[in-house]
Amino acid sequence: DGGITQSPKYLFxxxxxxxxxxxxxxxxxxxxxxxxxxPGQGLRLIYYSQIVNDFQKGDIAEGYSVxxxxxxxxxxxxxxxxxxxxxxxxxxxxxQGANTGELFFGEGSRLTVL
Amino acid sequence: KQEVTQxxxxxxxxxxxxxxxxxxxxxxxIYNLQWFRQDPGKGLTSLLLIQSSQREQxxxxxxxSLDKSSGRSTLYIAASQPGDSATYLCAVDDNAGNMLTxxxxxxxxxxx
Numbered sequence: 643d644g645g646i647t648q649s650p651k652y653l654f655x656x657x658x659x660x661x662x663x664x665x666x667x668x669x670x671x672x673x674x675x676x677x678x679x680x681p682g683q684g685l686r687l688i689y690y691s692q693i694v695n696d697f698q699k700g701d702i703a704e705g706y707s708v709x710x711x712x713x714x715x716x717x718x719x720x721x722x723x724x725x726x727x728x729x730x731x732x733x734x735x736x737x738q739g740a741n742t743g744e745l746f747f748g749e750g751s752r753l754t755v756l
Numbered sequence: 757k758q759e760v761t762q763x764x765x766x767x768x769x770x771x772x773x774x775x776x777x778x779x780x781x782x783x784x785x786i787y788n789l790q791w792f793r794q795d796p797g798k799g800l801t802s803l804l805l806i807q808s809s810q811r812e813q814x815x816x817x818x819x820x821s822l823d824k825s826s827g828r829s830t831l832y833i834a835a836s837q838p839g840d841s842a843t844y845l846c847a848v849d850d851n852a853g854n855m856l857t858x859x860x861x862x863x864x865x866x867x868x
Binding site (some may be wrong): 677683686687719730732734744749752 | 848
């Protein structure tokens with residue numbers, strides 16, 4: 643079945659460490675997104691990519707980095723510069739960008755900084 | 757900047773009741789609006805997408821309406837069931853290009 647796979651589901655990090663969250667989709671979608679969700683709050687956009695080898699900052703990009711070397715993959719690195727990284731991270735994709743269709747989400751990755 | 761608000765933040769109803777969830781947005785120049793469901797610790801599942809030219813969309817017991825001029829959308833759930841318990845989020849695409857703005861969600865509990 644087509645879908646979006648995020649891994650790992652749970653991740654623990656010590657302060658000062660970089661971690662990378664994986665996001666893979668087999669929906670043949672052009673656009674991919676990373677969102678952060680904090681308890682009781684809506685989603686905030688970190689980065690998005692409309693096409694391979696191109697990506698744009700969202701509202702809260704500081705302390706994060708991404709790459710888009712393949713259409714299917716959009717990994718997110720949470721760097722040590724991110725001051726409050728403990729959160730639930732959601733990856734999503736859409737056919738040609740959100741303004742043309744539905745957004746599909748992965749199951750999320752929960753990052754906890756110890 | 758677009759702001760999306762969902763009221764109430766939490767709602768508890770008995771099984772079988774019809775209910776309405778509200779979503780309001782500050783900039784009416786939107787391209788579309790989507791309603792999502794999120795179960796605890798899970799990702800979001802798209803329920804309904806309403807294009808700016810549409811007034812409503814229906815899927816089973818769900819009906820979503822859109823009034824762009826007043827900056828409002830409602831999600832109507834008929835004959836609620838315990839399985840409907842989840843958080844419901846709305847999001848608008850405001851033509852700024854590939855950036856959805858999400859509301860904070862309404863956490864729904866349907867009691868048997």
